[in-house]
Amino acid sequence: MATLDIGLPVYNGEKYLGEAIESLRAQTFGDFTLFISDNGSTDRTPDICREHAAADGRIRFTRSDVNRGAAWNFNTVFEAGNADFFKWAAHDDLHDPTYVERCMDVLRREPAVVLCYTGARYIDAEGRSITGDMSNRCHLRQDRPHQRLRGYFGTFPSHVLFGVGRRAALARTRLWGSFASADRVLVSEIALQGQVHEIAEPLFIRRLHPDISWTMATTDKEYALWYDPANRDKVPLLRRAVEYVRGVGHAGLPLPDRLGSYAEVARYAVWDRGFRKLPRYAAKLAARAGR
Template sequence: MSNSLRRLSIGLPVYNGEKFIRESIDCILNQTFQDFELIISDNASTDNTEEICREYAAKDNRIRYYRNATNIGCARNFNRAFELSTGEYFKWVAYDDLHAPDFIQKCIEILDQDPTVVLCHSHTYYIDEQGKFIQTYDIKFKTDSSKPQERFQELLTKHYCYQIYGVIRADAIRKSPYIIGCGAADAIFLLRIALLGRFYEIPEYLFFARSHPQQSMSMFLPNYLLANSNNQKELLSVLPDFYGYAVWFDTANAGKIIFPHWRILGEVLLSIWKSPLNWQEKLSCLLGMPKRLQGTEYLLFKDLQLAAQILWKNRQNFYQRFSVLSGG
């Protein structure tokens, strides 16, 4: 069977994933659902990721390996994996996470049965570097509501966006602007998908999110919290470095004045404006935002402070270079 006829496309964006990627690929290949293509988009890895992926691609014609000439940032690499896909359904896979053997099968059964569901995922629990159980992820959402404004408001709550690793209707992704290059890009993507249809969460622990020092969350959260990461409520009470996330999602943001929290707010509002909702539903989304975002207003002011710091630093660097060139 040719890749163009596969029902499911699986996108695996990766950068320097040699430590866990074999286990992740094996987990996909051992799924009970086998009618898929696996697209690996390597973001210019500098370790042995390329060698490992080419080894797998040579053994299984369902696997296609692509390598970017340079690191294009997380968002563009995720999007590239989707753009290379052909399936009716699509799923992103992280190089370090694992799935139960029947995860995909059960997700596709739900999507096949109910056309109002655009994304299907499952309960989640955390595993450590050795794959051993740490704890369950206990944050649940009412994203199965028939009302899009309720799904939207649910996803405004701070969370870890694990739903993005569910199985999604490819047509729904094409109707959204994909993953954008800003902080909270995954959360904004989920907001936009939720405005198109319901999410379904399988009431079984079939997705295993790996917790380790190299993951993105570890890079942008305070070290004292990560040392006690078993406390989910405490972790969620502290916002990560969204400037750092914006650079991680899009490397072109590095060193720029980007107002990350203003950008996030703007993208949330744009999500409502460009959605297919009627004006009453859009108004309901807007009216629900203040309550959900209460307590985060100071972050907009924080952006202004950060912009001032960058401007001051750039000004100092300019005068230092000018002084050297002028012999001063």
């Protein structure tokens, strides 16, 4: 059994998939199994996966006949293996060859850390360098779960979940939900299980392109459908708040930590996303009334 499982969910990813797989095969830490799950692609994705699986015995490929949504696919690749460590990967992003090795070094040295990821640099659809925030600001090394929640809320974890984590800790979360911003909720649940470490070097290479799953123009309802084509959420923002609460209840925390974590969710929902946003909400209402 390999030390690490890597899960790569994909749907119609022919344009960038081959390069993404190559960057994983080139990792200096090679003791892994790569599970690729194709979510009913209609392009050359299955052929690309089979070609790489034939060339590298570490690769396992499975395919669904229909698109069941991103949440199903992300969870499928997690459940496919049983190694002590696990990492998700995207079909359009790349990794520095030392990415996995550097994250594994931290996890082996720091038992309190349950997830380690690195800073990022950015490329466009053609692979040219573009500007972007290197840090996701989710270096959550506080001792108590509610302290880590306080440090986490208000950040934007665009690449945290592509770090390397301890399978046991990830398995205690609810994994990927089928609702908008399920990735944010999952990071909060991981932080409840233990510390999150950010390596301050841009070893993750994030590709920004027109077909990316989320952009500033993507609505919450569109994002929810990406997670699950059957999603019918009427108020996605309210759903996210409810799921933060459910995540705390699911975490299995001692009572003092559970109460403190509920308090942090309430503070974030009522103050950060409520009263502090009132001027912005008022401006939107005024603009709408004007139109």
